[in-house]
Amino acid sequence: MVKKPTARRLAQLYAALLYNANLKGFVQGKLYTGNVKALCVPGLNCYSCPGAVAACPLGALQNALAAAGHRAGWYIFGILLLFGITLGRTICGWLCPMGLIQELLHRIPTPKIRKSRITRALSWLKYLVLAVFVIALPLIYGLRHNLPLPAFCKYICPAGTLEGAVALLSNPENGGMLAQLGLLFTRKYVILIALLLACVFCYRAFCRFLCPLGALYGLFNRFALVGVRVEESRCDHCGACVGHCPMDVARVGDHECISCGQCAGHCHRDAIALRCGRRAIKPSRKTGRILWGALIALLAAAILWFNFIDAPRNAETDSYSSDAPVGPQVGQQLEDFTCALLDGTEFHLADHRGQVVIINQWATYCTPCVGELPYFERLQEEHPEIVVLAFHHWLEAVPTAADYVAQKGWGDWQIRFAVDTPDENILRRIQGDNVMPRTVVLNPRGEVIYNEQRSVTYEMLRSLLEQANN
Amino acid sequence: MLLICAAERWERDRMTKSKVYLWIQGLLCAVLAAMLICAALGIYREGIALREAGDALAWIYTKEKIAERLAPIVPVFCGAALTALVGLILGVRDQRAERPVPDAAFLRDALATEGVPREKSYQRRCLFAGWGIFTACMIAILVYLLRPAHFPENDLEGMFSSLAGWLIPWAALGLSGLALFSQLREQSIKRELAAGKARMAEQRETKGGERRLLIVRTAVLALALGMILAGALNGGMRDVLIKAINLCTECVGLG
Structure with missing residues (x-):
């Protein structure tokens, strides 16, 4: 039963x-x-x-x-x-x-x-x-x-x-x-x-x-402090505790013991108990x-x-909804935004109409994000006519992201590094969230042709660029 | 007499039925797991073939493919769940697993034996040999870990494959050596227990030990609280928050 x-x-x-x-x-x-x-x-x-x-x-x-x-x-x-x-x-x-x-x-x-x-x-x-x-x-x-x-x-x-x-x-x-x-x-x-x-x-x-x-x-x-212990004065060393234990213990309370207390039920001298310090917890x-x-x-x-x-941090993001022609979905036109770049200049999306724009959301602690950034740089080097913006989400991360970029020796890279504003200016517009990495590709008319949370390879980026130019 | 025979037979039949049931249930679980693994591998192979054919953006896993592969697994899952439920309600269980597994080393330590020096020296040799092999294998792994060339920045998959290729055989060898010599040692301990005269070992716990334990606990507790405070001040707590509220897809195995 x-x-x-x-x-x-x-x-x-x-x-x-x-x-x-x-x-x-x-x-x-x-x-x-x-x-x-x-x-x-x-x-x-x-x-x-x-x-x-x-x-x-x-x-x-x-x-x-x-x-x-x-x-x-x-x-x-x-x-x-x-x-x-x-x-x-x-x-x-x-x-x-x-x-x-x-x-x-x-x-x-x-x-x-x-x-x-x-x-x-x-x-x-x-x-x-x-x-x-x-x-x-x-x-x-x-x-x-x-x-x-x-x-x-x-x-x-x-x-x-x-x-x-x-x-x-x-x-x-x-x-x-x-x-x-x-x-x-x-x-x-x-x-x-x-x-x-x-x-x-x-x-x-x-x-x-x-x-x-x-x-x-x-x-x-x-x-x-807390754990199953044997009262030595009562124990007659019959070995029933260790014999019945389903874990690989050599002694009650050793490094394998999970204090489940099953042994206490098999002890005929009542010598085993879950204890806090010397006191039995009963x-x-x-x-x-x-x-x-x-x-x-x-x-x-x-x-x-x-x-x-408790209101979630990204409630604003969740409630965000776009007007018909403007939006983050494939086929829609991405809403314009402005952001400060790590080199001190400013990035204005509307200034890049006529160019393919690739926006990547990354973070210093995200392995795939850091791992895929060199692919973006390679694409940018091979295609100087396109614009690649890699933005770090806001969480008082400005010095962290800037330090990280400097330490990695990415300061002289051609792709633009930015940090989002506290009100999630970029993240909100691409309908991103706390899931990383995310890449958005805009064609020269500013329309979204790709917006997905996933790691990308260099081959994928080449293929996306071809699609954007067509 | 007849009644006793009938009762014995009933009990024997019940045991056999339980055993058959347990094996069927075990088989069902294994088949279910194999089907789930094969489904994933099948989807992956199909998807990767599409990518290799030139479609770099092709999705490997799609809702349709998953539904198609899961469809034949559903009846097996329902069958396994239903039979498990029946078994749980009837209270069928592997009674052999509930029998105690006596630990010879525990008994030998509790009941100090006298004499049989040959066995004692053999046990010591087994102990050294087992742990010696294990330590040697761990050193081999350490040597691998200490070579920077094994950890390239841009090839994590290659790093993982070569690490697994090195780690698994050495770990298997080390653990096999440990298990083998532990087994030999246990056999010797059993021989010693059978041959030697046993007497109750002296109790090990002393009042001084209790006091030392209290000092260690208090010191570690104070250290822990100090570290937490230092972490809250140096921004370490915020690092934990940032990592926990954002989803790094690769870290949970999404890709």
Whole structure:
């Protein structure tokens, strides 16, 4: 028979809902853009999930390491230390949405793979993933090439594929995003399906073998304030705790222990309990009810706040609508705008009628944006008659973008670099949003012939230029 | 007597039925995953063929192609979901997986054994060999990471392919070595447990240890709060916000 959900399962569900309290994001297919997103959640929850109301600590860590040449990432290092020393891997067992998904998949009745020496050896793999994809690659590319490369997010993270990519793509509003899908998506999708299948047969396969966040928290597990501990004076060392544990633990509370507390049920001496410091966490029924009541009230308040009260940053963009002949869609004429260029001059779109104009939206922290800019420069060099404007969105980014362009040695490039105005002068006109990169191509009559969110190649740009000239 | 026999037979049949059900459900899940992967690979291959034919702007994934490929998968998905639901309601589960997996090393450490020095020296050699192989493989990976030429600026795909080509064999070798020698060590520990006289090990936890733990926790907590404050002041918090509210399509695997 189906069992009643345990307190841990309820806590996992609660955490998943709280992390993704922006429910309207799923309906609209847009990200939450409020200031709360500067905070990090403890579990693995992609910040590009339409429901996410806070940042993913792993994504933030990779970006901080990639930007180590400009600014030390004290904030995220501090956050990870704080989570690690207070909760350790209790987060994996109680507060991680990916953990919940893996455990639910494992409940599908199939033959199961038991833990063994092989799974214990495989559990060291996550430390390698942490070292190579989360630390080494972002650092190497950040320091050497000034290129932001969150390698784990880009190449492996199943949470990003499931909560970010698949959740965004499944919304009809984001149909245009299909244009971007290629090798990267196919590869990450295959990884996602393989991992989900592995979780059906093997308990928490991703968490045990690959998750670098679990590896990081595992380093703190011995010192963490909260966790499952054994009372040595009561223990008779029968080994039932380790024998029944579905994780690859060698001791209760070691770096693999997620404090799920299953071992406590198998201990015939009642020596194991979830503890905060030395105290066992065993709230009375009354205290438990009060606690759950408060937590449910908090969740309801969060859902109310994120969905109805907190105004999104880009509300103006969303409500923007164009008049018939003027607009950002293909076939419409793009509305005129003026902006300041990084070299101090001014750019006026109307001045370039009769020329093909290419407008590219980029950002210093966006890998594909930075990666494709040399294609625009090459096209501009080969076709001096066209105009290429690469604009950085406004977020007090003027010095950052200018510094970045100077550091990369792009100061003498022929393409024009600009920063959008605080009221999103350019972004609003091209009906852009916070999804990057985006490229808009105008023919000599100022009509839009291409406006899509996707990375471009040099060949694509050549082909678009031909279309614009025809 | 007859009743007991009938009850035993019923129980045996139930076990066999459960096992058959579990295997069918497992197979259904594997087939579903294989179909989903094949659908994606099929769409990708078709789309890339169009691009190679000269249409640089052709979409690889389109709504129509996805719908066409997903159509045959829907019945398999429904079948798998339905049978899983039935199994969950009936409470069918792999009982073998619920049996404890005794850990010989844990028992050996808890019950300190006397004697069998030959086994102890063999275990030490296994431990060194396993971790030695693992460390050697990690050094090979480190050597690769330290060569700047392996990380060109403009060829991320090439970088990833060559990194995976280097990383996967070395990681597999290192982990296999670790698993193999752990297995050999465990067998030796089991022999030691069988042969040696066991006595209860002394308790390791002391009051001094508790105090040290408290000092470590307080120091790390203070350090963490200091770092968060420094990050909020140096703009690191704003960096997190900017990255979180904007969508970098490549970072989530869109492309």
